[in-house]
Amino acid sequence: AQSVTQPDIHITVSEGASLELRCNYSYGATPYLFWYVQSPGQGLQLLLKYFSGDTLVQGIKGFEAEFKRSQSSFNLRKPSVHWSDAAEYFCAVGAWGNYQLIWGAGTKLIIKP
Amino acid sequence: DTGVSQDPRHKITKRGQNVTFRCDPISEHNRLYWYRQTLGQGPEFLTYFQNEAQLEKSRLLSDRFSAERPKGSFSTLEIQRTEQGDSAMYLCASSFVATSVWNIQYFGAGTRLSVL
Numbered sequence: 001a002q003s004v005t006q007p008d009i010h011i012t013v014s015e016g017a018s019l020e021l022r023c024n025y026s027y028g029a030t031p032y033l034f035w036y037v038q039s040p041g042q043g044l045q046l047l048l049k050y051f052s053g054d055t056l057v058q059g060i061k062g063f064e065a066e067f068k069r070s071q072s073s074f075n076l077r078k079p080s081v082h083w084s085d086a087a088e089y090f091c092a093v094g095a096w097g098n099y100q101l102i103w104g105a106g107t108k109l110i111i112k113p
Numbered sequence: 114d115t116g117v118s119q120d121p122r123h124k125i126t127k128r129g130q131n132v133t134f135r136c137d138p139i140s141e142h143n144r145l146y147w148y149r150q151t152l153g154q155g156p157e158f159l160t161y162f163q164n165e166a167q168l169e170k171s172r173l174l175s176d177r178f179s180a181e182r183p184k185g186s187f188s189t190l191e192i193q194r195t196e197q198g199d200s201a202m203y204l205c206a207s208s209f210v211a212t213s214v215w216n217i218q219y220f221g222a223g224t225r226l227s228v229l
Contacts, residue, residue, distance in 0.1 A: 009153070036220075043117070043204060043220035044156070090155050099144065099169065099216060103155030 002027050004091050006104035013081050014112045021076040021107050023091030033074040034092045034101065035065055044090065050074060061085070086111045115139075117221035119205050125227045126195055133191045134224045138207030145188050146218060147180055148204040149173065156204055162188060163210070195228045202226075 005024045013019050025031060032051050036044040048059025055067040065076045074091060088108045092101040118137040126132050138145045143164055148156035159178070160170045164185035174180075177195075182188040192199055202225050206218040 004155075034217075041222070041225075043119075043222040044206075046217065046219070049217065092155070094216070099146070099161050099210075100158050101156075101218065103157075105153065105155050 002093070002102050004093055004102050004104035006089075006091055006107045008107045009105070010108045010110060012110040012112055015083055016080050019076075019078045019081045019085070019109070021089050021091075021109070023074045023076065023104060025072050025074065025091070025093045025102075027072075027093050027095070027102070029095040031074075031093045032095060033065075033067060034094070035059065035063070035074075035076050036090045036092065037061075037087045038090065038106075039087045047076070047089075081109075081111055083111045083113065085109060117205055117207050117219055119203075119221035119224050121224055122222060123225045123227075125229065127229050128197060129194055131191065131193045132195060132226065133189055134203055134205075134226075136188045136190070136205030136207075136221060138187070138205070139209075139219060142207035142209045142219075143185070144208045144210050144216070145182055146206040146208075147188070147190050148206065150202040150204055150223070159190075192226075195226075197228045200226055200228045 003026045034049045035047040038044050050057050050067045063078050088106045090106045091104040094101045120135045146161040147159040150156045159174050162182040177193045180190045202223040204223045206220045208216045208218045
């Protein structure tokens with residue numbers, strides 16, 4: 001079955017500390033992977049995507065993610081979080097030509113001052 | 114490029130009433146998607162259009178739900194005889210799809226529906 005798992009429902013991080021949000025997927029085809037961020041009351045904004053090539057991808061707002069095929073993971077990282085990063089983060093997987101993305105349940109990031 | 118627009122942003126209605134939401138996609142995008150999102154969950158796919166043709170509907174989309182995209186531009190999602198279980202955020206996304214272009218979906222801010 002195709003699925004995306006984000007094991008952490010909430011993560012609390014101090015401002016200035018590093019961050020890693022986990023994403024594991026189960027997908028039959030070659031996966032194309034995405035991280036989106038959703039601020040309260042807002043739609044989803046694309047942070048970064050992985051299609052092929054370099055397994056470390058850079059995104060907006062200083063985020064990066066690493067694709068590890070052997071672990072079926074696509075974890076999101078940021079070296080130093082800012083209070084404005086407080087939001088909910090969603091991992092999604094799709095395949096070439098497939099309109100439908102499979103979404104994780106999201107991880108809510110809380111920033112401690 | 115003004116992004117994906119959704120209207121209204123919030124809708125409060127009484128059970129049994131009909132509601133209609135509108136989505137204006139990014140102008141050159143040929144695909145338009147509707148999702149539903151409940152608290153603590155990721156988006157759930159409802160339906161999508163390629164230009165004006167509705168190509169797929171999720172089993173989540175009961176007979177009370179209907180979506181249109183006349184002329185392949187804006188889209189409407191109507192829910193008839195609303196139920197309290199319909200309370201959710203309804204998200205619209207659009208993308209440009211071609212043989213050599215990946216399907217990156219851009220989302221609107223959503224319409225939050227509350228059914229009393």
